[in-house]
Amino acid sequence: MIVASFGKETFQLLPLLQDCIAHYNSHQFAAALVVGWSVSEAILARRWRRYCEAASAAKGGPTAIKKDRPKKLNGRDxxxxxxVEALSPAGQLSDVHRERLDTVRQARNSSSVASAVLLVDATS
Incomplete structure (x- = not known):
């Protein structure tokens, strides 16, 4: 019942979340940030896929999503x-969550965090 409500994908993220918490508790904040962002990004991608599926005309949505379009909408680009910017105006993500995700993403992308993570990995 719990797996059905949260989804198997969510439970597969639990080991990463545990790693994030362990890094945080060990005061390895840069590593915690990177791992935590990975969890957030996976949840965001799942939410995006669900939004795209619901928007498909085949499922009663307003647009045709067929052929190569799903690959483009879910690809690395x-x-x-x-x-985040697409989900927010669509009402799928609150402004507060959008701002928080942007803040965390920017911190994760900063060179100081990347350098700190490399240093943590090198000393582990």
Missing amino acids: FTASVM
Whole structure:
């Protein structure tokens, strides 16, 4: 019952979430940020896929999503930033969540965080 409500994909993220918490508790904040962002990005991608599926005309939505379009909408070129910016005006993501995701993404992308993670990995 719980797996059905949260989905198997969500439970597969639990080990990553545990790693995030362990890094945080060990004061390895940069590593916690990177791992935590990975969890957030996976959840965001799943939400995006569900939104695209619901928007499909085949399922009663307003647009035709067929042939190669699903690959384009879910491909590597379709970044978390783009997903956030598209989900927000569609009412699928609150402004508060959009702002928080942007803040975390920007921190994750900063060179100081990347350098800190490399240093943590090198010393582990």
